[in-house]
Amino acid sequence: MLKEVRVIPVYPEDKATIANTIKTYELFGWHLVSNNACEELDETNTVFATFNKLTFQRDKENPQYYEFANLETRYNEAQAHRMAFEMMGGRYTKEYVKTVTAEYGLQPRFNWCAFVLGMVFAIVPGIIYCVKHSQHKRAFFERLETMTPQDDILREIEHEINDIVAAAQQLSGKVPNPLTQTMQLDTNNH
Numbered sequence: 656m657l658k659e660v661r662v663i664p665v666y667p668e669d670k671a672t673i674a675n676t677i678k679t680y681e682l683f684g685w686h687l688v689s690n691n692a693c694e695e696l697d698e699t700n701t702v703f704a705t706f707n708k709l710t711f712q713r714d715k716e717n718p719q720y721y722e723f724a725n726l727e728t729r730y731n732e733a734q735a736h737r738m739a740f741e742m743m744g745g746r747y748t749k750e751y752v753k754t755v756t757a758e759y760g761l762q763p764r765f766n767w768c769a770f771v772l773g774m775v776f777a778i779v780p781g782i783i784y785c786v787k788h789s790q791h792k793r794a795f796f797e798r799l800e801t802m803t804p805q806d807d808i809l810r811e812i813e814h815e816i817n818d819i820v821a822a823a824q825q826l827s828g829k830v831p832n833p834l835t836q837t838m839q840l841d842t843n844n845h
Contacts, residue, residue: 657715684723685711
């Protein structure tokens with residue numbers, strides 16, 4: 656049986672952070688194998704940091720493996736967007752804002768197929784479509800100049816993360832976890 660193993664260090668040594676990390680990884684088909692308290696030493700062998708080393712494994716032969724892996728990748732990308740947003744303090748260049756808004760479907764795009772069909776079936780719907788599109792485009796660019804796009808970006812990232820977590824919860828509910836029946840979080844290893 657093919658197994659995938661991942662080791663995650665969790666700083667600081669906080670029980671709630673450890674529990675949240677375990678819960679997040681279990682959403683994507685990972686099972687906790689071990690939880691070890693570790694110490695980092697400097698050059699003089701003095702302890703300068705303690706952390707928990709969480710070891711997870713996931714069965715690659717699981718029928719839902721690729722779905723779990725895909726959801727996990729999407730989740731990590733959305734988390735990276737959120738982290739970049741928070742690290743930049745909400746200050747992005749206009750090019751970055753346009754890229755991210757296009758990725759999350761916020762930037763208007765002209766739909767030629769819908770335009771042609773509107774013109775073929777009736778001139779009036781085509782004219783209405785053009786007027787609405789130009790108004791939407793103008794409103795978008797006015798909003799882009801005057802608004803703080805950070806709120807929209809963060810809202811879309813949060814929405815994507817929530818969708819991914821919900822899909823992972825639904826998918827992980829189908830797969831029994833044989834390790835959690837006997838394994839508990841070892842918080843007494845400190």
